[in-house]
Amino acid sequence: MSLSGFHSTASSTYTVSRLNREIRSILEQGFASIRLTGEISNFVAPASGHWYFSLKDDKAQIKAAMWRGNNRYCQYKPTNGAQVEVHARVSVYEPRGDYQLIVEKMEPAGEGLLKQQFDELKMRLAAEGLFSSAHKKPIPSKINKVGVITSATGAAIKDILTVLKRRAPQLEVIIYPAQVQGKEAHLQLVEKLLLANQRTEVDVLIIGRGGGSLEDMWCFNEEPLARAIFASQLPVISAVGHEIDTTISDYVADLRAATPSAAAELVSPDQTALQQQLMQYKRALHMQALQAIKHARHYCATLEQRLKLQHPENQLLQQQQRIDELSSRLSRAFLQMQNRRNSNLDLAKQRLSHQHPKRLLQDSAQQLQQLTNALVQAIQKQQQLRQNQLALYAARLDSVSPLSVLARGYSITKQHQLVIKSVAQVDVQQPLVTRLHDGEIHSQVIDIKPY
Structure with a gap:
């Protein structure tokens, strides 16, 4: 410089x-x-x-x-x-x-590039539907085994185990250790996720780590891991970083927990809640037992009543009543059948009278006369229509006839059979022929005055 x-x-x-x-x-x-x-x-x-x-x-x-x-x-x-x-x-x-x-x-x-890559991948996966709630698998209401994919020595696994021991010590925890930081970390996370799905030995998976910078947690923003979480048959809870941290895994997982400890609370029922649920089951069982006894007593009373109804004397009385009912039904049926046959006979007689040859001839003659009258009317109508059309066509033809134009006072001037349309077509002293509606006029050009 x-x-x-x-x-x-x-x-x-x-x-x-x-x-x-x-x-x-x-x-x-x-x-x-x-x-x-x-x-x-x-x-x-x-x-x-x-x-x-x-x-x-x-x-x-x-x-x-x-x-x-x-x-x-x-x-x-x-x-x-x-x-x-x-x-x-x-x-x-x-x-x-x-x-x-x-x-x-x-x-x-710096981080601006990572943020850009994060936003681009987030928009692309969202457009493909990987974040849609329609694909989210529900977390089981009853969980016996929990799988955890994280570092075996990190703070996240310690927090998860502490919470589970306090809230639900009966839960079995299976750890799938993997790196949670570094360029190859996402490959190990994908491998452990596939392994857990192959074994199907747990009811739900927690995948995550503790807090850190964007670069530290970048393995949870890798596309292969996002697609592996989406394809998982086991429900997946993402628990990466602190509450303010957000990764691609959080969006694609079936459920997002703010921290690893929060994820442990989501999969572990509280002991107090379990005791309350147990008391509810006890009360429900007691009510069901009382209902069962009540139903049994009612059933016994019903059987006793049925036994009384099946006494031989009652059976004979019922059979006699049945015979009387059938006899009455038979009498009514015979009368109904006789009435029906009489009605059918009257109907047949009526039909026979309508089908008599003399009646048919009269109907045919009347129908023939109607058709004849209709034919004559149709012929007259068509004739009148054709006459009207012929008159209309004659009038149209007459309106476009040159002779008709001449009759209205117009004329046609020719020179050697050529119609004169402009003064430029004639010369002085040139003979002309003018056609009128009733004759011709032969003339000679004396003077030409163009407009």
């Missing part, structure tokens, strides 16, 4: 534009290509396609611009508050004398 090109003497007077121009030249030569990190603020993307924003840290800020020709290759969409790393050169906006960065490349920096 040099100021050799910038000379100021007492005899040299600068204009403002010249000063800004030379300062711009010096800055662009001295800071032609630099790498800079900072937080984006005041981001604006007008219709021109250029990006304007400020880069700042905790002590200072600088204005920046990224032209459309460069930002169209940028795969990162900047937002206010995002930490980025840029490749830029320093320049001056001469009209205002503001020095600024001309950004050529931009990419997320």
Whole structure:
């Protein structure tokens, strides 16, 4: 960086534009290509396609611009508050004398990149339906065995075991130890998740770890682990970090617990609750026993009543009543049958009278006369319709006839059988023939006056 090109003497007077121009030249030569990190603020993307924003840290800020020709290759969409790393050169906006960065490349920096990757994966998996409540498996109401996928030496397993020992010591816990931090951690978590599903030895799975930074917990944001949790046949509770921490595993799991201790409380019923439930079962069993005794007594009374009803004397009386009822039904049926046959005979006689040949001939003759009258009327109607159509067609033909036009006072002028439509078609002294409706007039052109 040099100021050799910038000379100021007492005899040299600068204009403002010249000063800004030379300062711009010096800055662009001295800071032609630099790498800079900072937080984006005041981001604006007008219709021109250029990006304007400020880069700042905790002590200072600088204005920046990224032209459309460069930002169209940028795969990162900047937002206010995002930490980025840029490749830029320093320049001056001469009209205002503001020095600024001309950004050529931009990419997320530090946790900003991880946050971007987190948001992109979250949106993609949500679009595929992995977070939908329709796919969430219910947590069993009765749990005998709990599987825990976490570090065997971390604070999370200690918290889980402490809570389970206090609340439900009868629960059996099976630990599937795995790394919960590092590049390969998510592969071990997926392996243990598949192993638990193959064994099917537990009723529910808890997967998680204690708190930490975003980088520490990143294995729970990996796509393979999210898809393994979604495909799990066993219900999965995600318990990663503290209450404010959120991972992809929390969204795809069947249930999210704020902490590992909270997950242990979700799968373990309280001893007081169990005792209360046991008392409820005892009261319910006592009520069922009383109901059973009551039903048994009622059944015995019913059997006793049935035995009385089946006495031989009662049976004989019932059979006699049955005979009387059948005899009465037989008499009524005979009378109904006789009446029905008489009705059928009367109906047959009536039908026979209607089917007599003389009656049929009269009906046929009447029908023939009606058809004849209808035929005559149809022929007359068609004849009248055809006459009306013929008159209409004759009138239409007459209306378009040249002779009809002539009869209304018009004429047609020809020259050698060629109809004259314009004065340009005739010459002076030229003979013409004018056709009227009742004859022709032969004339000669004396003068031509065009309009």
